[in-house]
Amino acid sequence: xxxTPTTRTxxxxxxxxxxRAATLxxxxxxxxxxxxxxxxAAFAWLLIDVAWRGVGGLSWSFLVDEPSDxxxxxxxxxxxxxxxxxxxxxxxxxxxxxxxxxALLAEFTRGxxxxxxxxxxxxxxxxxxxxxxxxLFGNAFFCLALGMGYSILSGGLTLACMVLxxxxxxxxxxxxxxPDAQRHAAAALGLSRTTTLLRVTLPxxxxxxxxxxxxxxxxxxxxxxxxxxxxxxxTRTPASLLDSGRSLSVHIYDLxxxxxxxxxxxxxxxLLLIAVLLAINLxxxxxxxxxxxxxx
Numbered sequence: 203x204x205x206t207p208t209t210r211t212x213x214x215x216x217x218x219x220x221x222r223a224a225t226l227x228x229x230x231x232x233x234x235x236x237x238x239x240x241x242x243a244a245f246a247w248l249l250i251d252v253a254w255r256g257v258g259g260l261s262w263s264f265l266v267d268e269p270s271d272x273x274x275x276x277x278x279x280x281x282x283x284x285x286x287x288x289x290x291x292x293x294x295x296x297x298x299x300x301x302x303x304x305a306l307l308a309e310f311t312r313g314x315x316x317x318x319x320x321x322x323x324x325x326x327x328x329x330x331x332x333x334x335x336x337x338l339f340g341n342a343f344f345c346l347a348l349g350m351g352y353s354i355l356s357g358g359l360t361l362a363c364m365v366l367x368x369x370x371x372x373x374x375x376x377x378x379x380x381p382d383a384q385r386h387a388a389a390a391l392g393l394s395r396t397t398t399l400l401r402v403t404l405p406x407x408x409x410x411x412x413x414x415x416x417x418x419x420x421x422x423x424x425x426x427x428x429x430x431x432x433x434x435x436x437t438r439t440p441a442s443l444l445d446s447g448r449s450l451s452v453h454i455y456d457l458x459x460x461x462x463x464x465x466x467x468x469x470x471x472x473l474l475l476i477a478v479l480l481a482i483n484l485x486x487x488x489x490x491x492x493x494x495x496x497x498x
Contacts, residue, residue: 252476256469264470269437273457274464278471280439284354284447285423287440288433291358292365292422293415299362300369300414301404307370308377309399322371329367336364337428345432355443357433361425365418372417376410377403412490419482423475426451450475 267277303321311318340360350356380403388398404411426449434446435456448456454471457464 249476252469252473256466256471256473259466259470260473264467265474268439269453269467272461272464273437273453273467274461275467278450278453278467278474280437281448281450281453281471282474284433284440285449285451287354287443287447288358288361288429288449289419289422291355291443292361293419295359295362296365296369296418297415300366300373301411303366303370304373304377305399305403308374309395309403325367325371328363329371332427333364333425334427334431336360337431339363340428341431350444352432352434352436352446353444354433354440354447357429357447357449358443360428360432361422364425364428365422368421369414369418372414373407373411376407376413379410380406409490412486416483416486420479423449423479424451425449426455450478 264277265282266279268280269278270276307318307321337360340356340363344350344356344359345352384402384406385398388402393401429449429452433449433452435448435452436446437448437453440447450471454468454475457468457471
């Protein structure tokens with residue numbers, strides 16, 4: 203019996219379509235790299251410009267001495283202390299509240315309920331509210347209604363209100379990204395919902411929490427308008443949280459806008475603020491990499 207070989211008809215390709223697809227891929231890659239290069243160049247230009255203007259004013263005495271001559275001379279010691287105290291109050295209030303609210307939205311209202319939609323919509327609106335509005339609210343509520351006056355406590359609580367929407371939404375998304383298989387495995391082992399949250403979900407979502415903290419710290423340290431109305435302008439060393447204190451951002455604004463001849467000290471203070479932000483960012487990344495080796 204003879205076997206007749208069969209021949210397959212090959213469909214010719216479409217080089218034109220393939221060429222267009224390759225061109226689109228190259229164009230998309232160039233666009234993405236171009237955007238990244240523009241952002242990097244803008245940051246480098248800002249950093250070089252501030253460093254060029256302010257590096258000459260940095261010294262140990264600048265870091266520890268009190269301002270004098272309306273900030274044209276002296277240092278920023280009390281200002282740095284006030285900034286750290288305001289940031290400590292902000293984080294001490296916003297982190298527990300942010301974790302609790304994120305856990306509620308991600309773990310205990312996982313369905314798309316009306317309550318969850320209302321909370322998320324409210325957080326999204328709050329995240330876009332101008333800082334001056336938060337400043338007026340903090341002045342009316344914390345300074346006047348609660349009788350705290352212009353104080354570090356008022357400024358820190360106002361910043362906590364500003365940071366909470368970012369921290370909650372980022373942490374909630376991180377918790378939602380944890381695979382359900384891990385929750386099911388914990389339930390199969392007999393772990394309660396709270397234990398699963400504390401032992402499984404939160405550790406797995408720690409990188410997202412770190413991102414939220416960095417974003418929150420960055421906004422808190424860079425804030426000016428809200429603190430003018432709440433923590434005040436005073437440059438002396440605060441004795442307690444109920445004393446008024448000037449933050450670094452307010453100090454930079456005052457020197458640059460209201461004090462003739464204060465540009466050098468303003469640039470030095472701005473360089474110090476950028477250095478603090480970079481240090482916090484690097485420290486957070488290092489801690490996260492140590493606890494989560496696979497995180498990038």
